[in-house]
Amino acid sequence: MVFGDIFAVFVLHQNAARVGASLSNASHAALAGDGAGVLKHFQDVGGFLENRGTKVDTHVHIVAFGYLALMLALLEPWIALSRKAKKHLTWLFLFGAGLLPVCVFLIHYVGLAYSPVETIGWASIFADLGGFFVVVAVLGYLTGLLKHFRSGERGAVQDHLLADSSVPGRLLLAGGVFLVLLGFFYGSYYAARDLYRHEALDVSILSKISTGAATQNAAAVDRGLAEYGQLQGDKAVKIAAHAHIIEFGLLGMLLAFFQPYVNLGETWKRRWAFVLLLGSVLLPVCVLLELKYGLVAGGLADLGGLLVIVALLAMWIGILRYTGRLDAGGPS
Amino acid sequence: MSGARRLLLAGGIALALWGMGYGLWYAVFAEHQALDEIGSSLAAGFAGAASRNSALTDQALLQYQQAKYVYDRQVDVHGHWIGLAMVLIVLGIGLDRVQFSGKIKMFLSVSALLGAFLFPLGVLLQTADHGNAPRAIAVLGSALVIVALAAFALGLARKSAA
Numbered sequence: 001m002v003f004g005d006i007f008a009v010f011v012l013h014q015n016a017a018r019v020g021a022s023l024s025n026a027s028h029a030a031l032a033g034d035g036a037g038v039l040k041h042f043q044d045v046g047g048f049l050e051n052r053g054t055k056v057d058t059h060v061h062i063v064a065f066g067y068l069a070l071m072l073a074l075l076e077p078w079i080a081l082s083r084k085a086k087k088h089l090t091w092l093f094l095f096g097a098g099l100l101p102v103c104v105f106l107i108h109y110v111g112l113a114y115s116p117v118e119t120i121g122w123a124s125i126f127a128d129l130g131g132f133f134v135v136v137a138v139l140g141y142l143t144g145l146l147k148h149f150r151s152g153e154r155g156a157v158q159d160h161l162l163a164d165s166s167v168p169g170r171l172l173l174a175g176g177v178f179l180v181l182l183g184f185f186y187g188s189y190y191a192a193r194d195l196y197r198h199e200a201l202d203v204s205i206l207s208k209i210s211t212g213a214a215t216q217n218a219a220a221v222d223r224g225l226a227e228y229g230q231l232q233g234d235k236a237v238k239i240a241a242h243a244h245i246i247e248f249g250l251l252g253m254l255l256a257f258f259q260p261y262v263n264l265g266e267t268w269k270r271r272w273a274f275v276l277l278l279g280s281v282l283l284p285v286c287v288l289l290e291l292k293y294g295l296v297a298g299g300l301a302d303l304g305g306l307l308v309i310v311a312l313l314a315m316w317i318g319i320l321r322y323t324g325r326l327d328a329g330g331p332s
Numbered sequence: 333m334s335g336a337r338r339l340l341l342a343g344g345i346a347l348a349l350w351g352m353g354y355g356l357w358y359a360v361f362a363e364h365q366a367l368d369e370i371g372s373s374l375a376a377g378f379a380g381a382a383s384r385n386s387a388l389t390d391q392a393l394l395q396y397q398q399a400k401y402v403y404d405r406q407v408d409v410h411g412h413w414i415g416l417a418m419v420l421i422v423l424g425i426g427l428d429r430v431q432f433s434g435k436i437k438m439f440l441s442v443s444a445l446l447g448a449f450l451f452p453l454g455v456l457l458q459t460a461d462h463g464n465a466p467r468a469i470a471v472l473g474s475a476l477v478i479v480a481l482a483a484f485a486l487g488l489a490r491k492s493a494a
Binding site for chain 2 (some may be wrong): 046
């Protein structure tokens, strides 16, 4: 999340501007009949898009693996494997979950240097290896879970974490489910109203730009470029809002189960739950408003992301206090 | 452990594995080629405009459109299968808090799991068939997931009220 926030503030908009400028340069090269210039500027566009894409992928994969790790931690009592096997699977999962995002991040910088394959660089190869490790580890957990289902003691495992029904836990669970549902509804609305329209517009605007360039109509090219920028912005904010509201909802639901481990006063636990939900709403809503209200909405969206991070950090500190108390021999 | 919880947990992890396996296959064997095709067709379209060759431009942009259509769906499918799988796992973990009978919980769990599998599958099938059948599968899948989740939310609210 911290990586995503840094990326949003320092890279995302600057990168979008560079992509737009390179596309504009390519269009004007086409207008001037400069075929070599077109190819050169499209190489720049490809480079900027790769830079952006790998950073978005890094952010998405780190967060998703983090969620999955939390879920597997909650499922741990039901995994019928030896302690040693579970430990090995955990390390394999964490190693793969760390390797994949780091290598995805490096794809743009390493490129195809010393690669044995024509199209895939070393960073991609190691990222895929990280993904493979995660798949193997999760497969191991699934095997352990199925073993538990087949064993005679499948009803015997009791976990007090799941039985907790404190106010912050209920708040996070209800808020989380609500956010996920809201995200689902918004995704359906986007698919029904905008998805195909956006796809059709994408090609028709590019066609307009290239026709303008071929007929040496500079005004049509510039108009097309402006429309294309608007379209990309519209698409990006809608998809980002859909993804973030669901991810934050999922996080809220997960954190609801960990509340007994958060060693903070009840009032503070409630406050942090509220801050997390507030940030979870603020970020996607303000991302959606970015096209209309520009940097003000963008700044508020970043603030929303920061609120989620701070609340998560506070809960993490609470969990550290809990484990510290256990280490000191206090009551669990 | 109830049957509904077993279904959500095992089904959710299996679906996550399926989505990851698909993503791994896609990253190794298809993604780079797809990105190359999108980039090269777009560049060819503009190069055609530079040489005032409108036929070349039209052909290249058509190729771009088709490649982008397939790429967007193939990437979305990976994200949606895993994302929905995580929702199923969390629902399975918290199922005891849902205030419905075992039968209703089982029915909702089957609906959620079926929908979570069918929705991305319908999206993926659109890359092979542009007709209405894949769209209908995607719509049916998403409707199943949304209705099941709304019902689970209702069950959670009933518990809280009690």
